[in-house]
Amino acid sequence: MPKRYTVTSALPYANGPLHIGHIAGAYLPADIFVRYLRLRGEDVVYVCGSDEYGAAITIKAKKEGTTPKAIIDKYHNIMKSAFERFGIAFDIYHRTSEQIHTETSQAIFLRLHEKGEFEVLESKQYFDEVATQFLADRYIMGTCPKCGNENAYGDQCEKCGSSLSPTDLINPRSTLSGSKPVLKKTKHWYLPMNKYEDWLKEWIVKEKQNTWKTNVYGQCKSWIEGGLQARSMTRDLDWGIPVPLEGAEGKVLYVWLDAPIGYISATREWAKQNGKNWEDYWKSPDTELYHFVGKDNIVFHCIIFPIILKAHGAFILPTNVPANEFLNLEGDKLSTSRNWAVWLHEYLDEFPDKQDVLRYVLGSILPETKDSEFTWKDYQARNNNELVAIFGNFVNRPNNLIFKYNNGIVPPLGELTEYDKSVLAELITYPDKIGDLIKNFRFRDALAEVMNVARLGNKYLADTEPWKIKDNPERVGTIMNISLQIIGNLSILSKPFLPRTAEKLEKMLSLDGKASWDEAKKADLVKVGTTITKIELLFEKIEDDVIEKQIQKLTINNKQLPINNNQETTISNNIKQSQTTNNQQQPTNNQSVVPQKELINYDDFSKLDIRIATILAAEKVAKADKLLKLTLDTGIDTRIVVSGIAEHFKPEEIIGKQITLLANLAPRVIRGIESKGMILTALDGNGKLRFLHPSEAVMNGATVS
């Protein structure tokens, strides 16, 4: 009786193309896992799709002067086609903008609503009429009612440490525009996650300690034990799934509610197209659910989404969330904004028919326990020294010998030597060995074992030396038969990892490709009398110039690519951030310059007091990674400015430099330091911050006009 599995890979966010970091993080491991399960004859559905809502899409659309719909169509198609060409074996690659997803998400939301799982808070929230948006707590400041601190935040006063709500503040002001926010009625639906703490302690902290990866378990445990808070499941936004309730006009579902439900919608669509019952895959307790994600997605798949499923009541929960760490490239983090990446669609264009090479290399370096590193030299070495020399070469040896010695016909086994028997005995241990590794998400080791099968073959030929005993055709025949059996088993065992290569082996041996995994536990796959089809070389050497070209391409900053800071732009935390904050400190590039803002008159400009100042002293602000405390000579005074530039400048390097200062910006207390003004900076094409300073030194206090 086959077991039922539902397997998901994180939905990639539709605002940029896919690179090898995505593949190594969430797609290749899942694909190997799924292909293995299918070979075992299990009943498995593997779903994925584009994640297409969220503020990051609308921001990108604005920047490119187009519509959100155009953005998501563009990237959905690029990603879908790249996945197909690369050979990720989704049963369906869906998208969250489909109608069925809207229905599914709304139905789940309604169910939670009807069950009373939400705390509906109709509150008056501060609304910034200048920025025309509701303000998150942190974006409101005012006077603390307890200690009188004038610079308390909407959620907390840092001076006296008391927790606040924005409406507690006296004289509130928006930190977005500086204007006085008005209270506007808004209603939101909160999921009281704290109600589920006990359950999570039981379900994860107790039960998953030995089965979940340490990185996953550790992060969940720290979240759960740190205490969970109610999280709003709705947002005041215009790009998303409408909240299906009266009085919720203009509100959409929170992306972390909507996006994971995309797995369910995709399954429904697949079931509809294939005459299946989707509920078997999501509601039947004997179904196992696996989410493959990158490490930045852990808490959402392990805590928030399971709470939603649990609150709903009818759904199964993930058996495991085998999150991977990150992949680096040539010693540096992958970065879309700096174009520091190997793009999947470009690889597929530039290395035609080499999908399995990339699968092999990435499979060998999957960041299973820690961040790992892709280099082109390593890619070349693994191709030339492993795929070509060990795997390809082994297959090619009998591929030639069988024609030399037996006209391409598979000869019968003669009497077996003890050595023959030991080789066959070893051969048939591999299916279980490799299968166990796959089941434990140790894909790297599993792939290494597949290579060991080829090594076994090479050693067998070297030890038996059939080319030296041409006068003993029966013995040569036995050796040929056994060598071909090894290739036969290899055609099954390599299938989850190198599907195209496995197909070539099947063609060589006239196998129909229907053999199950367990059939590799015997060594009789290749039948006596079969005519072998001579095949071309499986892998070819990759020369230095090809590799150097790729390395060069990386170092040229060609600035053609879209903005995106995240390595794992899967179900993405940058959406989440964009919905709650406004920190678009993103690098800009040639193709996405921010459009001009609306016109102002001279009076507006003349209100700004911009002048040149010199940095007299600079030091890091304690307990803040990004802040520098600068002492400036402004010509009119010596003052302190706190600036979020610590990641771009070392304090000692900027002392003495002239900078441009917005001098009459209202003072603000940041981390307990009063900051009087704002340093003007610009981002260059590499995402690095630059000061603005006069081309020749000028007097401090010189005004800019």
Add this chain to the structure above:
RNA sequence: GGCGAGGUAGCUCAGCUGGCUAGAGCGCAGCACUCAUAAUGCUGAGGUCGGGGGUUCGAGCCCCCCCCUCGCUACCA
């Protein structure tokens, strides 16, 4: 800053609840072989396990301090 995960041979990584001379693949050196894409097989040289203390008969694995990397989170007008 808080939390989580890591820092092991030139490179990429294994090392389970502490226990014999710390492992694998690649690279490197030597030897053998020639059916094979100068491929393969055998042998070998490489590590004071991030640094410093401590617990223990015994620590890469446990405890304390420090340094570095990545993620989550806070800070960024």
